[in-house]
Amino acid sequence: xxxxxxxxxxxxxxxxxxxxxxxxxxxxxxxxxxxxxxxxxxxxxxxxxxxxxxxxxxxxxxxxxxxxxxxxxxxxxxxxxxxxxxxxxxxxxxxxxxxxxxxxxxxxxxxxxxxxxxxxxxxxxxxxxxxxxxxxxxxxxxxxxxxxxxxxxxxxxxxxxxxxxxxxxxxxxxxxxxxxxxxxxxxxxxxxxxxxxxxxxxxxxxxxxxxxxxxxxxxxxxxxxxxxxxxxxxxxxx
Ligand code: ADP
Ligand code: MG
Numbered sequence: 590x591x592x593x594x595x596x597x598x599x600x601x602x603x604x605x606x607x608x609x610x611x612x613x614x615x616x617x618x619x620x621x622x623x624x625x626x627x628x629x630x631x632x633x634x635x636x637x638x639x640x641x642x643x644x645x646x647x648x649x650x651x652x653x654x655x656x657x658x659x660x661x662x663x664x665x666x667x668x669x670x671x672x673x674x675x676x677x678x679x680x681x682x683x684x685x686x687x688x689x690x691x692x693x694x695x696x697x698x699x700x701x702x703x704x705x706x707x708x709x710x711x712x713x714x715x716x717x718x719x720x721x722x723x724x725x726x727x728x729x730x731x732x733x734x735x736x737x738x739x740x741x742x743x744x745x746x747x748x749x750x751x752x753x754x755x756x757x758x759x760x761x762x763x764x765x766x767x768x769x770x771x772x773x774x775x776x777x778x779x780x781x782x783x784x785x786x787x788x789x790x791x792x793x794x795x796x797x798x799x800x801x802x803x804x805x806x807x808x809x810x811x812x813x814x815x816x817x818x819x820x821x822x823x824x825x826x827x
Contacts, residue, residue, distance in 0.1 A: 684726035
């Protein structure tokens, strides 16, 4: 297999919105078992990149490979069936439905058997058991984020993409989210996580990619990234 252990690879991935190049010839490679954090200033193209990876948006140019296979023309649904899953930045729960019903809808996309048992297991590991019958709209903000991660991860993905999973969370909730990320990774899930809270990034990242004006600006360990003077200049504002 030419990709070795790469779960995800992109080649020249580009997205233009009219004259704006939101994602500019991005070559990305994520290996099995990684927790990759994608950081960068507001408007750097992070969310757009994840949408391209997941098939929510079509690229202007370039290719997405999942486990060595070109998935660029596959729908989002087909990518989910192949083992990719994503939590978007904008909430995607059904507010009128209960936590349990939301999980059920998500699981039906890929799982056929033992759905109820899986829902119970997810509720347990995400600390949502008491809230099983609560309407999603009535959840606390942090719990709603966890429900979305639970929905995305319940599909047994090999690769999970999370867009700002800790946004708007308290310190305690953010720490809990980091624990959940590690738990999912321990279960064998490779993760790509967009986040701007650098403490959260420090607590989860095994590797970091910095995006700036749509381009990969730097890549390395969190230590390498934090010590990189160019990164400090564009990202940390120094
Ligand atoms: P980030 O997630 O890093 O903050 P985004 O990917 O959301 O950045 O946006 C990157 C750039 O693309 C921004 O300039 C944004 O305004 C623009 N953009 C994003 N989505 C669209 C869209 N659907 N139409 C036009 N411009 C967009
Ligand atoms: Mg974004």
